[in-house]
Amino acid sequence: MEDQISKLIRQRDRLLTLAAVSFLFWQGAQLAMDIAQEGGWEFGPFELVVHLCLLAGALGWAGASFLFLLYASRVQRSKAQSVIQDELFCHNQRIAIRFGFMALIAATALLLAADLLVDFSATIALRALLIIGITAPLSRFLILGRDDLEDES
Amino acid sequence: MTSELANRLKELRAREGLTQAELAARVGVTRKTINTVENRVFVPSTILALKLAAALAVPVEEIFSLEPRGED
Numbered sequence: 001m002e003d004q005i006s007k008l009i010r011q012r013d014r015l016l017t018l019a020a021v022s023f024l025f026w027q028g029a030q031l032a033m034d035i036a037q038e039g040g041w042e043f044g045p046f047e048l049v050v051h052l053c054l055l056a057g058a059l060g061w062a063g064a065s066f067l068f069l070l071y072a073s074r075v076q077r078s079k080a081q082s083v084i085q086d087e088l089f090c091h092n093q094r095i096a097i098r099f100g101f102m103a104l105i106a107a108t109a110l111l112l113a114a115d116l117l118v119d120f121s122a123t124i125a126l127r128a129l130l131i132i133g134i135t136a137p138l139s140r141f142l143i144l145g146r147d148d149l150e151d152e153s
Numbered sequence: 154m155t156s157e158l159a160n161r162l163k164e165l166r167a168r169e170g171l172t173q174a175e176l177a178a179r180v181g182v183t184r185k186t187i188n189t190v191e192n193r194v195f196v197p198s199t200i201l202a203l204k205l206a207a208a209l210a211v212p213v214e215e216i217f218s219l220e221p222r223g224e225d
Contacts, residue, residue: 005183083177087201088186145185 005080008071012084013145015071019064020138026057027131034124092144100137107132156219163191165209165216179208 029050036043043050075081111125166176166187173187180187180201189195190205197205206213 009183009185083181083183086182086186087198088183088189088195091195 004078005083008075008078008080008084009145011071011074013142015064015067016138016142018060019068020135020142022057022060022064023134024057024131025053026061027127027134029054029057031124031127031131034121034127038121038124092141095144096137096141099140100133103132103136104129155222157222158193158196158217159220160190160193160217162187162205162216165211166191169209176205176208180204 032043032050033054035041075084107129111128114120115125166173169176171179173191174184177184177187181204182201186195186197186201190197190201202213202217206216209216
């Protein structure tokens with residue numbers, strides 16, 4: 001049973017990593033394109049790279065979403081949901097959500113300050129906030145889950 | 154004066170001859186939860202503390218105690 005639970009937790013963490021990285025690539029590339037378009041800049045030889053990042057990110061995000069559905073049914077079948085989502089999981093989830101909230105406040109303040117110096121559209125600001133709002137809590141949750149201290153004795 | 158929660162979980166678990174995984178299975182949590190409680194990273198709820206005490210067949214105060222925080 002413990003092996004099965006460890007396996008499910010590893011799968012969940014891999015899916016969360018895929019989701020966070022994919023979203024960062026997808027929306028990060030889109031943000032770069034928005035900024036370039038507003039600034040009237042060209043990517044030149046890097047244009048293909050930016051488009052590939054966008055495509056790979058979008059596909060990765062869609063794939064992660066689909067795999068999460070499969071994962072959820074696998075967890076339900078294994079009847080391990082209450083163990084996987086135990087107290088530590090809820091505790092780490094709360095910390096990650098709080099971290100994401102603080103990161104969003106900090107990013108909003110930075111964008112407001114930046115708005116005094118440079119002009120940018122609401123689309124750019126909202127996309128930047130969306131990236132932070134999704135990736136910050138996911139990353140924090142994954143980091144919290146990685147810390148394993150003194151193991152079995 | 155502030156206090157923090159100390160515990161003898163590792164010692165009592167070893168006395169029972171249980172691994173972290175075996176104790177985790179008894180109380181219905183992951184091995185990592187037991188690991189973080191033992192290392193004083195995570196403070197368990199009263200419910201989990203009572204489940205741990207029941208699983209080890211000891212009173213809860215034998216596992217957990219309050220100790221003054223280091224910097225006080």
